[in-house]
Structures are given as C-alpha cells and as structure tokens.
Amino acid sequence: xxxxxxxxxxxxxxxxxxxxxxxxxxxxxxxxxxxxxxxxxxxxxxxxxxxxxxxxxxxxxxxxxxxxxxxxxxxxxxxxxxxxxxxxxxxxxxxxxxxxxxxxxxxxxxxxxxxxxxxxxxxxxxxxxxxxxxxxxxxxxxxxxxxxxxxxxxxxxxxxxxxxxxxxxxxxxxxxxxxxxxxxxxxxxxxxxxxxxxxxxxxxxxxxxxxxxxxxxxxxxxxxxxxxxxx
Numbered sequence: 001x002x003x004x005x006x007x008x009x010x011x012x013x014x015x016x017x018x019x020x021x022x023x024x025x026x027x028x029x030x031x032x033x034x035x036x037x038x039x040x041x042x043x044x045x046x047x048x049x050x051x052x053x054x055x056x057x058x059x060x061x062x063x064x065x066x067x068x069x070x071x072x073x074x075x076x077x078x079x080x081x082x083x084x085x086x087x088x089x090x091x092x093x094x095x096x097x098x099x100x101x102x103x104x105x106x107x108x109x110x111x112x113x114x115x116x117x118x119x120x121x122x123x124x125x126x127x128x129x130x131x132x133x134x135x136x137x138x139x140x141x142x143x144x145x146x147x148x149x150x151x152x153x154x155x156x157x158x159x160x161x162x163x164x165x166x167x168x169x170x171x172x173x174x175x176x177x178x179x180x181x182x183x184x185x186x187x188x189x190x191x192x193x194x195x196x197x198x199x200x201x202x203x204x205x206x207x208x209x210x211x212x213x214x215x216x217x218x219x220x221x222x223x224x225x226x227x228x229x230x231x
Contacts, residue, residue, distance in 0.1 A: 015094050015108045016087035018127055019117035023105065025050045026059065026073060033069040036061065048107040048118055049073055049080060055107055055115040058083040084109045087116050091127050094119050131168075138167065138187040142207040143198065145180050147173075155184065158197050164188040181206070 023042060026035050028051040039047055039061050049056045057080025059073065067076050083100070084107040085093045094106040104121035143155075152169065159166050170183040186194075191208050198205055 013091045013127060013131070014087060015085045015089055015091050015106075015119060016116060018091050018094070018119045018123045019087075019108055020120045020123055021117060023118050023120060025107075025115060025118070027051065028056055028073050028077075030073055031069070032064050032067050032071055032073065032075070035059070035073060036064050036069070039064070044105050044120075046081070046083075046101070046103040046105050048084075048105065048115060050115045053114055055084055055109045055113055057081055058101065058103065058105070058107060060103075083107065085119075086111065091119070091124070092131075094124055095128065098124060137189070138164075138185060139189050139191050140207070140209040141184045141186065141191065141194070141198070141205065143182045143184070144174075144204040144206050145182055147178050147180055150180055150182070154201070155182075155203075158201065159184070159186055159194065162188075162194045162197060164194060 023044075024038065025048040026038060028049055030038075035047070039045070044061075046058045046060050049059050056077070059076060059080055063076050063079045081101055081103075083097050083103060085097055087108045087110055094108075097106050098104070098121065106119040106124065108116045108118060110116055150171070156166055164186040165188075167185040167187055169185075172181050172183075173179075174181055188194075195205055195208060
C-alpha cells in the first residue's frame with residue numbers, strides 16, 4: 001500500500017518552529033465580552049484559553065456570541081475544543097487539526113499540557129508553500145498513476161535522464177479509485193522532453209507548469225528574430 005504523502009529530501013519542521021509569538025491567548029477568567037473583542041482584534045475565529053500556563057481548550061467566536069457577555073469563560077468551558085498539537089510533532093499535524101476544527105489558530109502544547117503558543121493560518125500556509133517547493137525555481141508536473149504501477153525509482157530515472165532533479169513528491173489517492181495523483185516538483189523549467197518521455201512510458205500527465213518549448217527552440221527563435229531585424 002502506498003503512503004498518502006511521500007516526502008523527498010526535505011528537513012523536518014516541528015509545530016514549535018511555526019509559533020506566532022504575537023498572538024495572545026485568552027485567560028479563563030476573561031469575560032466573554034473582552035474575549036470577543038480580542039478575537040476581533042486578532043482576526044481569529046478561535047482562540048486558545050489558558051489558566052496558570054496550562055492549555056484548557058480552544059473556544060470559538062460562535063460559542064461566545066451566543067453566551068452572556070458579562071460572564072467569564074468559565075461559563076462556556078463545556079464548549080471548549082480539545083484542539084492542539086504537541087510542539088515536537090511535524091507541522092503537517094497542524095493542518096489536520098485546522099481542517100478538522102475549521103480553525104485559523106492551532107494551539108501548540110508541551111508534553112505536560114502547558115501552552116507554548118499558537119500557529120496562525122497564514123504561518124501554516126507559508127510553511128506549506130515552502131514544504132511543497134512552491135517558492136523554488138522549476139516546474140510542477142502532475143501525473144495520474146494506478147497504485148499498482150507507481151514506481152518512484154522509474155520516475156526519478158526519467159527526470160535525471162533529462163537533466164532534472166526532483167525537489168519533492170506529493171502523492172495523494174483519488175477517492176473511490178485505485179488511482180494516485182502524483183505531484184512532482186523539479187529544478188528545471190523546460191519540460192517538453194520530460195513530458196514526452198513520461199508519455200512514452202505510458203504515464204498520464206494531468207498538468208504541468210513548465211515551459212512548453214525546448215530551450216534549443218527558444219534559442220533558435222531568438223536568433224532568427226535577431227537575424228530578421230538585422231541585429
């Protein structure tokens with residue numbers, strides 16, 4: 001069975017490394033009115049609640065908006081969400097928590113349940129961009145491959161034979177099928193020969209972000225234009 005995610009030559013990044021130190025948590029003794037103001041000021045739909053440095057849970061603006069604004073957060077403890085990640089885990093665990101609880105704030109805790117800080121949605125998106133190689137020079141190629149025919153070594157050989165180095169793989173199953181969607185980031189923009197070779201090996205290319213013209217064709221076109229202009 002193939003993994004949902006295959007990480008190629010990337011350093012680990014823990015949740016602790018993404019903490020936004022400017023985001024302030026709520027205290028259990030805060031009033032609901034002040035908690036809502038703090039959420040609005042920090043543009044959050046949830047905020048962590050702590051007491052004596054310990055994480056008590058994540059509270060949503062929806063819960064607070066239906067409560068007595070003069071009460072403290074003690075009044076809505078039963079509605080706190082147990083949403084957090086340990087600081088030592090890979091930051092991708094935070095993506096799971098964010099999706100599960102539909103939150104733009106992911107609390108980070110220590111081994112004893114102590115509150116260490118929170119990851120914001122923006123920090124998470126930036127980390128995902130770096131993780132996927134979105135900021136790297138090169139191209140993305142997306143293939144559709146049957147699980148039983150997924151051979152990463154063969155794909156790697158095709159890339160290397162065309163002078164490209166794979167920066168990352170991302171493999172995800174297509175629901176209710178035996179097909180995988182494989183996203184490959186490479187350090188080369190010109191992908192015409194690579195796509196041709198992939199198709200020769202019967203790989204189905206769903207998408208590519210590189211340049212379609214061969215580098216030699218681009219050079220020929222440039223020199224022909226210069227010759228035509230008499231330069």
